[in-house]
């Protein structure tokens with residue numbers, strides 16, 4: 001994919017193009033409109049957006065009106081993790097300058113919350129996600145807290161930055177909460193074609209883990225092989241447990257990442273979870289109930305860990321791995337005004353990796 005340029009910043013206009021929706025519905029409710037450029041308040045910066053992600057929960061599910069913990073005030077602008085160039089700086093902001101290349105971590109929390117201070121920022125008593133609880137970045141400019149910026153080096157383009165900005169931190173948080181992933185850790189990532197799953201699998205591989213990735217479709221499994229994975233399976237297959245033991249030299253998985261919530265995939269995973277192993281989940285868009293054999297769980301000293309999302313520390317830690325060569329995968333980009341087509345594409349389930357809008 002051709003690298004996308006970082007947007008140049010000159011004088012900030014008073015009006016911009018953004019993509020708005022005024023009612024829940026299909027992709028067609030997303031409409032480009034002219035709107036005022038926001039003013040950065042104290043502690044804020046104005047970002048000239050270069051790229052913004054289109055994900056399942058925060059975009060597709062939210063637009064359809066089925067987001068489980070969001071209420072929208074219409075008209076609303078979606079757009080969570082994004083990247084761009086700082087165009088203006090609000091009062092009281094230090095260490096950020098106009099022209100800086102930045103990725104925006106979209107989870108905004110109060111700095112003095114006890115869970116934030118304890119290192120569990122994603123569990124703060126009030127969490128505001130950019131593009132969900134406040135106006136987002138399907139627009140030429142976004143107003144965001146300076147505290148949520150992650151500096152980006154010139155060798156990364158805005159779309160690559162978007163593919164790591166949230167998912168990289170979620171993956172890192174999942175690994176940390178599972179007890180750590182490093183050289184030789186036996187990891188299974190279910191649904192490894194998804195935007196989050198592909199990032200998780202690539203980060204595990206980058207950290208030296210022995211990784212099994214899964215997808216239901218041969219064409220998508222082929223793409224996973226092209227990305228360098230050698231153990232590529234279909235988790236729905238009845239022989240999945242045997243194939244896992246074959247790949248792991250007769251042993252089970254120490255960490256299984258399952259963000260799907262499909263009972264059969266969950267059960268197949270649990271069958272091959274090693275003693276002391278952990279299943280970690282940060283999503284369950286296919287269903288909220290899965291079976292657990294408690295006798296097996298306690299006898300084998302296993303754990304199931306829920307990880308709500310990333311926090312700023314895990315995002316920064318993931319970004320440290322970007323400096324060490326870690327990259328996620330971008331499937332396809334659409335222009336901002338084709339947001340409806342991008343939603344249709346993600347909904348069709350054909351992507352392997354991140355789908356993003358680019359903003360001229």
Ligand SMILES: NC(=O)c1ccc[n+]([C@@H]2O[C@H](COP(=O)([O-])OP(=O)(O)OC[C@H]3O[C@@H](n4cnc5c(N)ncnc54)[C@H](OP(=O)(O)O)[C@@H]3O)[C@@H](O)[C@H]2O)c1
Nearest residue numbers: 056057191193194195196215216259282283284285308309
């Ligand atoms: N907590 C967080 O911060 C956070 C952030 C991002 C995502 N998530 C969660 O992660 C999950 C994936 O989201 P995403 O945006 O990355 O997804 P995505 O890119 O839309 O990918 C969807 C994934 O679901 C799999 N899938 C779809 N239908 C399936 C079915 N019937 N049975 C089995 N697998 C099926 C697909 O696998 P195939 O290859 O088999 O088609 C694909 O891997 C969601 O639960 C989402 O809420 C959480």
